[in-house]
Amino acid sequence: MSQTDIEIVVEDPTAPEDDSPSVVSSGTIEIVVCLLLLALAITLGYDNWRTGASWDATGPEPGYFPFYLSVILGGGSLYGLIAALVSYRAARETFVTRAQGRRVMAVFVPTLLFCLVTQVLGLYVASFLLISGFMRLVGRIALWKSLLTAFVFTAIMFVTFDIAFDVIMPKGPLEAALGR
Amino acid sequence: MEAFGLLLHGFAVLLTWKTLVLMMVGLVLGIFVGVLPGLGGPNGVAILLPLTFTMDPTSAIVMLSCIYWGALFGGAITSILFNIPGEAWSVATTFDGYPMAQQGRAAEALTAAFTSSFIGSLVAVLLITFLAPMISSFALKFGPPEFFAVYLLTFCSFVGLGREAKHKTVISMSLGLLLAGIGMDTVSGNLRMTFGSPELLRGINFLVAVIGLFGISEILLTMEERLALRGHAAGISLRVVLGVWKDLPKYWVTLLRSSFIGCWLGITPGGAIAASFMGYNLAKRFAKESESFGKGRIEGVFAPETAAHASGTSALLPMLALGIPGSGTAAILLGGLMVWGLNPGPLLFVEHKDFVWGLIASMYLGNVVGLVLVLTTVPIFASILRVPFAAVAPMIVVSCAIGAYAIQNAMFDIWLMLGFGIVGYVFKKIGIPLAPFTLALVLGNRAEDAFRLSMIGSGGNLGVFWSNGLVGSITTLAFLLLFWPVIDGLLARVGVTHRTRTTSH
Numbered sequence: 001m002s003q004t005d006i007e008i009v010v011e012d013p014t015a016p017e018d019d020s021p022s023v024v025s026s027g028t029i030e031i032v033v034c035l036l037l038l039a040l041a042i043t044l045g046y047d048n049w050r051t052g053a054s055w056d057a058t059g060p061e062p063g064y065f066p067f068y069l070s071v072i073l074g075g076g077s078l079y080g081l082i083a084a085l086v087s088y089r090a091a092r093e094t095f096v097t098r099a100q101g102r103r104v105m106a107v108f109v110p111t112l113l114f115c116l117v118t119q120v121l122g123l124y125v126a127s128f129l130l131i132s133g134f135m136r137l138v139g140r141i142a143l144w145k146s147l148l149t150a151f152v153f154t155a156i157m158f159v160t161f162d163i164a165f166d167v168i169m170p171k172g173p174l175e176a177a178l179g180r
Numbered sequence: 181m182e183a184f185g186l187l188l189h190g191f192a193v194l195l196t197w198k199t200l201v202l203m204m205v206g207l208v209l210g211i212f213v214g215v216l217p218g219l220g221g222p223n224g225v226a227i228l229l230p231l232t233f234t235m236d237p238t239s240a241i242v243m244l245s246c247i248y249w250g251a252l253f254g255g256a257i258t259s260i261l262f263n264i265p266g267e268a269w270s271v272a273t274t275f276d277g278y279p280m281a282q283q284g285r286a287a288e289a290l291t292a293a294f295t296s297s298f299i300g301s302l303v304a305v306l307l308i309t310f311l312a313p314m315i316s317s318f319a320l321k322f323g324p325p326e327f328f329a330v331y332l333l334t335f336c337s338f339v340g341l342g343r344e345a346k347h348k349t350v351i352s353m354s355l356g357l358l359l360a361g362i363g364m365d366t367v368s369g370n371l372r373m374t375f376g377s378p379e380l381l382r383g384i385n386f387l388v389a390v391i392g393l394f395g396i397s398e399i400l401l402t403m404e405e406r407l408a409l410r411g412h413a414a415g416i417s418l419r420v421v422l423g424v425w426k427d428l429p430k431y432w433v434t435l436l437r438s439s440f441i442g443c444w445l446g447i448t449p450g451g452a453i454a455a456s457f458m459g460y461n462l463a464k465r466f467a468k469e470s471e472s473f474g475k476g477r478i479e480g481v482f483a484p485e486t487a488a489h490a491s492g493t494s495a496l497l498p499m500l501a502l503g504i505p506g507s508g509t510a511a512i513l514l515g516g517l518m519v520w521g522l523n524p525g526p527l528l529f530v531e532h533k534d535f536v537w538g539l540i541a542s543m544y545l546g547n548v549v550g551l552v553l554v555l556t557t558v559p560i561f562a563s564i565l566r567v568p569f570a571a572v573a574p575m576i577v578v579s580c581a582i583g584a585y586a587i588q589n590a591m592f593d594i595w596l597m598l599g600f601g602i603v604g605y606v607f608k609k610i611g612i613p614l615a616p617f618t619l620a621l622v623l624g625n626r627a628e629d630a631f632r633l634s635m636i637g638s639g640g641n642l643g644v645f646w647s648n649g650l651v652g653s654i655t656t657l658a659f660l661l662l663f664w665p666v667i668d669g670l671l672a673r674v675g676v677t678h679r680t681r682t683t684s685h
Contacts, residue, residue, distance in 0.1 A: 059636035073354040139570020
């Protein structure tokens with residue numbers, strides 16, 4: 001087998017190491033998720049019971065269908081909880097390693113900030129900041145490339161949505177100053 | 181032959197410059213989406229859906245379905261050249277496709293993949309053309325009980341036939357149905373599960389949830405992995421294409437078998453992923469020298485690709501004929517139909533002939549154009565992967581946010597999208613399937629309405645679901661499928677004892 005014709009090579013310098021220690025096991029997360037779902041099922045079930053989950057003269061009351069669904073959801077998550085507790089000691093699969101967690105946070109935190117900035121400064125400014133910041137700080141790409149890419153992408157989005165298709169996005173002081 | 185005349189009419193609707201341009205745009209965007217890691221068919225369609233809000237429904241569905249075809253084609257490129265399946269349904273393509281590329285036969289493998297994709301979808305489109313009108317005219321006789329029974333059948337078959345742990349499918353489905361019920365109750369006008377929040381009054385929008393579940397969560401998952409890649413160069417010459425096509429008739433059994441598997445699993449909620457693996461495994465089992473599979477055999481590319489495409493395409497059949505999507509992407513297209521003001525279901529074939537036949541005609545045309553497009557532009561698309569993920573990821577996040585906001589012009593929806601992104605990430609990692617959730621969320625209200633209307637009609641008697649032969653057999657079939665694992669286990673036990681008894685003789 002010849003390996004000579006490999007042409008496209010992309011490196012990933014910040015890739016998570018394979019031997020990174022586990023932060024939390026899948027079993028623990030499964031237990032937490034089942035508890036949360038159980039709580040949700042009880043809350044929604046109670047709310048539907050309050051709305052009315054029985055039959056009246058015209059047929060089932062508004063809460064009837066969702067009430068029984070909450071019961072099913074509760075049952076499913078209770079089963080999942082017990083199943084996860086039973087196999088907790090036996091199977092200790094890794095949910096996420098420390099290196100992986102760091103990388104996931106490197107995307108999640110900027111995304112969270114992006115949503116916050118969108119609320120204050122509008123989507124287009126936030127998108128410029130997210131793309132340029134992410135490329136520069138996480139991707140370690142040259143500053144001018146990051147700024148240029150972010151500007152071009154944001155401008156294309158603005159022209160496509162705001163001007164061509166008339167789909168209005170949240171805007172902030174910058175757009176107001178430019179008269180859009 | 182009525183279908184044939186209507187199909188010609190569909191082509192007439194389609195053959196305008198505007199539609200053809202949209203088709204090309206859709207295909208290019210779709211291949212793009214299919215090639216990029218961290219984006220797939222359903223996310224691509226969901227993110228680009230807002231672009232179509234101001235279009236007329238026919239142009240909109242043509243563009244969206246072309247994105248879908250493009251994504252199906254694009255997945256094969258990375259599988260063969262980089263050994264990285266762009267989509268879960270192209271995992272099986274890597275088994276023989278990548279070894280072929282290593283042996284310097286990348287062009288051959290790519291041609292085989294694209295051609296068999298084309299054949300698979302062609303078979304499925306033919307099936308849709310002739311079967312969908314029949315099913316929908318049959319379904320016109322359906323009342324609320326029949327519809328509820330069909331919904332029940334869909335949900336139960338997910339639980340009974342899915343490969344995930346049963347309780348996880350149940351959790352995913354009931355959560356979807358519950359979230360669909362949030363907001364104003366359509367029958368009585370009461371508010372449900374809003375807890376006094378004005379934001380929840382509107383309910384949870386299906387598309388917002390999908391963008392979060394598939395778009396944002398996919399980015400988080402992709403970042404966990406090592407993103408370095410080494411790929412083979414590929415340019416396809418006409419000589420290679422004609423060479424592969426000349427050999428096609430030799431593989432007609434494989435192609436036909438895979439098309440059949442794909443169509444079957446596409447209509448039932450088995451899905452393209454299961455279809456591609458099954459196609460591959462059966463081709464291997466029936467082959468004369470099955471050891472040569474996995475070492476760069478061209479049949480190993482034909483079989484999974486044909487099945488995946490046949491399945492991806494035929495998933496649209498139940499959506500068009502009954503208003504029940506056969507896959508996650510079909511569910512998103514269904515959500516699109518509702519946004520454009522069309523009511524999915526059997527009436528679509530009567531009330532919106534232009535739309536339905538335009539869509540079906542676009543499946544023929546889109547696949548032909550797509551085949552030519554991918555064969556000629558593979559090197560360009562392969563080089564997309566040179567763009568670092570650090571540049572692609574924030575752009576996807578921004579596109580997701582635009583998509584989520586555009587649906588109802590609500591900032592709350594951007595936060596909701598982020599929330600669903602986390603849910604999708606966690607669910608995928610602990611093995612709670614997302615497809616049943618998607619399906620339940622989009623069908624929830626319709627299923628509930630059908631249930632309540634049947635109950636009002638019968639005066640609260642559950643016997644209405646067994647009141648005639650048709651609805652009775654659908655309901656019974658639904659319960660059979662729900663308990664299929666149990667029944668299958670019992671049958672197997674009977675079979676085993678029977679067999680041991682005969683062998684002991």
